[in-house]
């Protein structure tokens with residue numbers, strides 16, 4: 001199943017809601033770039049990238065419950081990392097309450113929340129949407145200059 005850019009916001013919100021992820025800051029024309037698998041009518045997977053200069057926030061990753069375990073999540077993360085690398089991002093940060101082990105397998109490492117760059121710390125996801133129990137992680141994808 002191929003990954004496509006800009007799934008409709010309605011389909012994104014529907015899948016995220018079914019997966020019990022936050023949607024309150026997602027709207028048309030927002031700063032998050034979404035990628036999806038399936039079609040707008042039947043979105044099977046979604047992932048979002050919020051770029052901030054040389055770093056990005058990975059967020060809103062969900063695969064439809066009936067399609068988990070088919071490597072779609074892994075493929076969506078790989079696609080996001082590819083796009084991030086092509087657009088000059090050096091590091092990808094994320095917060096997760098539910099998928100720490102999934103991300104560890106993909107090369108992300110845990111970081112203390114107070115090690116977050118300022119631009120990441122001021123995102124709504126960081127400030128409001130993820131509980132304090134969420135694990136903060138990073139993957140460096142480009143060489144440091």
Ligand SMILES: CC(C)(COP(=O)(O)OP(=O)(O)OC[C@H]1O[C@@H](n2cnc3c(N)ncnc32)[C@H](O)[C@@H]1OP(=O)(O)O)[C@@H](O)C(=O)NCCC(=O)NCCS
Pocket residue numbers: 019021059060061062063064067068069070071072073074075094095096097098099100101102105
């Ligand atoms: C987390 C999620 C996106 C994974 O999607 P998926 O398509 O089922 O994952 P994949 O099939 O690509 O799995 C890739 C690998 O990670 C493993 N894996 C999947 N989910 C895992 C989890 N929760 N914990 C540990 N390992 C996991 C798989 O076994 C697989 O391992 P392999 O490469 O050795 O075969 C999916 O479970 C989901 O939508 N969860 C609910 C929403 C959520 O928690 N999102 C994360 C918010 S940050």
